[in-house]
Amino acid sequence: xxxxxxxxxxxxxxxxxxxxxxxxxxxxxxxxxxxxxxxxxxxxxxxxxxxxxxxxxxxxxxxxxxxxxxxxxxxxxxxxxxxxx
Amino acid sequence: xxxxxxxxxxxxxxxxxxxxxxxxxxxxxxxxxxxxxxxxxxxxxxxxxxxxxxxxxxxxxxxxxxxxxxxxxxxxxxxxxxxxx
Amino acid sequence: xxxxxxxxxxxxxxxxxxxxxxxxxxxxxxxxxxxxxxxxxxxxxxxxxxxxxxxxxxxxxxxxxxxxxxxxxxxxxxxxxxxxxxxxxxxxxxxxxxxxxxxxxxxxxxxxxxxxxxxxxxxxxxxxxxxxxxxxxxxxxxxx
Amino acid sequence: xxxxxxxxxxxxxxxxxxxxxxxxxxxxxxxxxxxxxxxxxxxxxxxxxxxxxxxxxxxxxxxxxxxxxxxxxxxxxxxxxxxxxxxxxxxxxxxxxxxxxxxxxxxxxxxxxxxxxxxxxxxxxxxxxxxxxxxxxxxxxxxx
Numbered sequence: 001x002x003x004x005x006x007x008x009x010x011x012x013x014x015x016x017x018x019x020x021x022x023x024x025x026x027x028x029x030x031x032x033x034x035x036x037x038x039x040x041x042x043x044x045x046x047x048x049x050x051x052x053x054x055x056x057x058x059x060x061x062x063x064x065x066x067x068x069x070x071x072x073x074x075x076x077x078x079x080x081x082x083x084x085x
Numbered sequence: 086x087x088x089x090x091x092x093x094x095x096x097x098x099x100x101x102x103x104x105x106x107x108x109x110x111x112x113x114x115x116x117x118x119x120x121x122x123x124x125x126x127x128x129x130x131x132x133x134x135x136x137x138x139x140x141x142x143x144x145x146x147x148x149x150x151x152x153x154x155x156x157x158x159x160x161x162x163x164x165x166x167x168x169x170x
Numbered sequence: 171x172x173x174x175x176x177x178x179x180x181x182x183x184x185x186x187x188x189x190x191x192x193x194x195x196x197x198x199x200x201x202x203x204x205x206x207x208x209x210x211x212x213x214x215x216x217x218x219x220x221x222x223x224x225x226x227x228x229x230x231x232x233x234x235x236x237x238x239x240x241x242x243x244x245x246x247x248x249x250x251x252x253x254x255x256x257x258x259x260x261x262x263x264x265x266x267x268x269x270x271x272x273x274x275x276x277x278x279x280x281x282x283x284x285x286x287x288x289x290x291x292x293x294x295x296x297x298x299x300x301x302x303x304x305x306x307x308x309x310x311x312x313x314x
Numbered sequence: 315x316x317x318x319x320x321x322x323x324x325x326x327x328x329x330x331x332x333x334x335x336x337x338x339x340x341x342x343x344x345x346x347x348x349x350x351x352x353x354x355x356x357x358x359x360x361x362x363x364x365x366x367x368x369x370x371x372x373x374x375x376x377x378x379x380x381x382x383x384x385x386x387x388x389x390x391x392x393x394x395x396x397x398x399x400x401x402x403x404x405x406x407x408x409x410x411x412x413x414x415x416x417x418x419x420x421x422x423x424x425x426x427x428x429x430x431x432x433x434x435x436x437x438x439x440x441x442x443x444x445x446x447x448x449x450x451x452x453x454x455x456x457x458x
Contacts, residue, residue: 018297058228062231082291083310083311084264085285103367104439146371162372165453166454168438169436170350170397170429187327197354199353200351202348203346203347204344204421205346205347206345208343209342278422278429285418312417313419314419
């Protein structure tokens with residue numbers, strides 16, 4: 001707890017891709033790391049829209065579950081099912 | 086029987102390929118169709134060597150078994166296992 | 171270049187030749203590839219153009235991870251993945267996967283694995299433009 | 315040219331490009347190929363050269379039959395088989411199989427089928443020259 005209040009805190013970066021990005025109106029690009037514990041919390045802080053089913057998540061460029069914990073300075077992304085190849 | 090003796094009879098052409106061809110000394114390139122009934126008979130007429138195991142046979146450019154019947158003018162070939170590709 | 175994200179149209183055979191030139195000649199007997207090309211139809215509709223979005227940074231990381239997974243699962247010499255992004259016209263290549271190995275089974279298996287893995291793990295998204303001018307995001311990949 | 319027997323060294327990407335130019339652009343989304351190349355080793359020995367014999371007439375007939383079998387088993391647009399014969403040097407291509415289809419599963423499956431089928435049915439035989447100058451016929455193909 002001491003380190004959280006004394007250290008320099010970095011916000012969590014938030015990104016949306018493809019159809020999700022288009023569906024958002026002005027989603028937050030950063031959220032306060034103090035206000036969130038998990039990937040799902042990040043979504044709730046970033047947008048008033050409910051998280052649709054089948055949304056994929058990543059933390060620091062790795063696939064992640066909505067329940068995964070997030071930390072200062074993390075990059076969290078949300079995107080629809082992958083359709084490349 | 087009448088047609089066999091009256092018609093113009095064509096010999097059976099015989100071919101050997103790859104290692105089989107190299108192992109032969111002067112194999113027959115034709116055998117009399119009157120003297121043979123099957124692919125295996127053609128081998129026996131063409132060379133005194135016994136047919137090795139795993140020899141493949143063809144009649145008129147189609148894979149065949151040694152027991153297959155042969156006729157006037159057929160082309161019969163013998164070759165070792167296939168190693169292309 | 172074991173992976174490449176191409177913002178412009180690319181030539182699969184040149185990419186493959188460049189990749190194979192980096193391998194020792196005579197060391198591999200088998201090379202399997204797959205090329206995905208933009209079709210002029212999907213889900214029964216005429217498609218005239220496509221836009222491919224990706225997640226810079228994560229996409230590259232996933233493609234490298236997929237190649238490493240293939241190398242750990244099969245006895246292969248090396249593998250290449252090239253993927254287009256941006257605006258794509260009908261008939262243009264979208265993706266190329268190549269695997270070189272000593273024997274053919276590993277090349278076939280690993281090449282197919284690369285395609286299935288990238289279609290489920292590598293963040294790319296397709297948006298189609300139909301012949302009536304409307305646009306739609308492709309919602310899911312076809313099973314392989 | 316759905317099949318070709320090549321007495322001289324051939325360029326697989328040129329052969330594939332020529333083949334694909336004969337197909338309607340945009341009609342296929344998937345193209346799988348396999349290239350078999352002459353390795354500098356086999357069964358633990360150094361191989362410096364190879365000679366490939368075939369049965370003119372029967373070989374072509376079998377290759378056509380193999381492509382027709384693939385077409386009857388999978389929903390593919392077309393397929394190509396090119397096979398070298400004669401004297402072959404290390405690193406030169408021996409065989410190319412290509413399958414174009416609307417969807418990738420058929421391309422992968424049919425391309426692999428072409429290779430397995432030609433290795434068991436199409437009359438070709440390899441004779442290797444080893445580094446000590448000795449020659450030997452390859453006795454059987456490796457399982458795929």
